[in-house]
Amino acid sequence: xxxxxxxxLKPEVLDPQxxxxxxxxxxxxxxxxRGVRQGKLFEIxxxxxxxxxxxxxxxxxxxxxxxxxxxxDFEIVRLE
Amino acid sequence: xxxxxxxxLKPEVLDPQxxxxxxxxxxxxxxxxRGVRQGKLFEIxxxxxxxxxxxxxxxxxxxxxxxxxxxxDFEIVRLE
Amino acid sequence: xxxxxxxxLKPEVLDPQxxxxxxxxxxxxxxxxRGVRQGKLFEIxxxxxxxxxxxxxxxxxxxxxxxxxxxxDFEIVRLE
Amino acid sequence: xxxxxxxxLKPEVLDPQxxxxxxxxxxxxxxxxRGVRQGKLFEIxxxxxxxxxxxxxxxxxxxxxxxxxxxxDFEIVRLE
Numbered sequence: 001x002x003x004x005x006x007x008x009l010k011p012e013v014l015d016p017q018x019x020x021x022x023x024x025x026x027x028x029x030x031x032x033x034r035g036v037r038q039g040k041l042f043e044i045x046x047x048x049x050x051x052x053x054x055x056x057x058x059x060x061x062x063x064x065x066x067x068x069x070x071x072x073d074f075e076i077v078r079l080e
Numbered sequence: 081x082x083x084x085x086x087x088x089l090k091p092e093v094l095d096p097q098x099x100x101x102x103x104x105x106x107x108x109x110x111x112x113x114r115g116v117r118q119g120k121l122f123e124i125x126x127x128x129x130x131x132x133x134x135x136x137x138x139x140x141x142x143x144x145x146x147x148x149x150x151x152x153d154f155e156i157v158r159l160e
Numbered sequence: 161x162x163x164x165x166x167x168x169l170k171p172e173v174l175d176p177q178x179x180x181x182x183x184x185x186x187x188x189x190x191x192x193x194r195g196v197r198q199g200k201l202f203e204i205x206x207x208x209x210x211x212x213x214x215x216x217x218x219x220x221x222x223x224x225x226x227x228x229x230x231x232x233d234f235e236i237v238r239l240e
Numbered sequence: 241x242x243x244x245x246x247x248x249l250k251p252e253v254l255d256p257q258x259x260x261x262x263x264x265x266x267x268x269x270x271x272x273x274r275g276v277r278q279g280k281l282f283e284i285x286x287x288x289x290x291x292x293x294x295x296x297x298x299x300x301x302x303x304x305x306x307x308x309x310x311x312x313d314f315e316i317v318r319l320e
Contacts, residue, residue: 006121007121008121008123013228013230013231014228014230015228016224016225016226016227016228017225017226017257017261018122018123019224019225019264020225020226020260020261020264020265021122021145021146021257021260021261021264023225023263023264023267023268024145024259024260024261024263024264024267025124025141025145025260026267027263027264027266027267028144028145028263030137030140030141032126032127032128032137033124033125033126033127033137033141034125034126034127035124035125036122036123036124036125037122037123038120038121038122039120039121039122039123040118040119040120040121041086041087041088041118041119041120041121042098042101042116042117042118042119043088043116043117043119044105044113044115044116045113045114045115045116046112046113046114047112047113047114048112057110057112057113060110061105061110061113064108064176064179065101065104065105065108065176065177065179065180065183066101066176066177066180067176068173068174068175068176070173070174071173071231093308093310093311094308094310095308096304096305096306096307096308097177097181097305097306099184099304099305100180100181100184100305100306101177101180101181101184103183103184103187103188103305104179104180104181104182104183104184104187105180106187107183107184107186107187108183144256144259145256145257145259145260145263146256146257146260147256148253148254148255148256150253150254151253151311166281167281168281168283178282178283181282181305181306184305185284185301185305188304188305190297190300190301192286192287192288192297193284193285193286193287193297193301194285194286194287195284195285196282196283196284196285197282197283198280198281198282199280199281199282199283200278200279200280200281201246201247201248201278201279201280201281202258202261202276202277202278202279203248203276203277203279204265204273204275204276205273205274205275205276206272206273206274207272207273207274208272217270217272217273220270221265221270221273224268225261225264225265225268226261
């Protein structure tokens with residue numbers, strides 16, 4: 001089973017590098033760009049068959065090793 | 081319109097930090113973990129209404145500002 | 161002139177991925193490792209001759225585009 | 241003993257996000273900026289007293305867990 005996890009700074013936490021990319025977009029002529037937020041992506045391969053057990057495992061791993069829950073949001077976006 | 085973009089090292093490019101996280105999972109008792117790959121995530125807000133125009137814009141931005149196509153794969157995973 | 165800038169999570173902000181690397185070190189037998197913190201590094205090339213002007217520029221760029229001063233520390237470690 | 245490690249994309253490997261930051265600098269009026277390269281920074285705490293043993297350990301950890309030597313350069317910049 002493969003899990004896809006998103007880790008994103010919480011909306012209220014400033015992301016200056018995302019802002020830099022948004023600025024760069026506009027300066028290159030992509031002025032439809034209103035904002036960019038940068039995050040982290042993890043693809044986790046698991047030797048687990050049951051979706052619910054995989055979800056529990058990935059949630060625990062996310063909390064311990066992938067995201068700082070004070071400043072970041074963690075989301076399992078795919079599990080298959 | 082909001083686009084979600086994944087940037088991931090190509091499968092043939094070694095990802096030592098992903099490997100470190102996989103190792104850490106196993107050492108914490110999550111021995112069902114077979115591998116971890118790390119990537120980058122971008123959320124782009126666009127002042128564009130048409131999906132196809134948004135897709136074209138985001139693909140251009142990805143190529144110029146987000147991913148190095150020699151070592152990384154770029155994918156628009158959501159557009160809404 | 162070239163500036164080297166370190167951006168590091170503040171000491172009181174948890175760094176789960178640094179912790180994952182520390183864990184992985186120990187699990188590979190490097191048990192002298194007590195902790196790992198992960199940060200970002202920027203090398204900035206400037207068309208500026210005076211050190212003090214360069215320092216001022218880089219400090220402004222750091223504040224606006226590189227670091228979130230609420231959670232991160234910013235340091236110019238080299239300027240030459 | 242504390243080690244500070246820099247991991248930087250090799251000079252011949254394109255760094256689109258560094259380029260985005262350089263673009264953003266110029267678009268904000270910092271037009272003395274000629275280029276930006278982004279890298280990773282690791283601070284490693286070691287329970288080791290001898291500098292040479294620490295250096296050997298950190299070099300091994302760097303190769304196995306921190307940098308992909310095909311695309312990245314690894315440098316121990318401080319050890320104290």
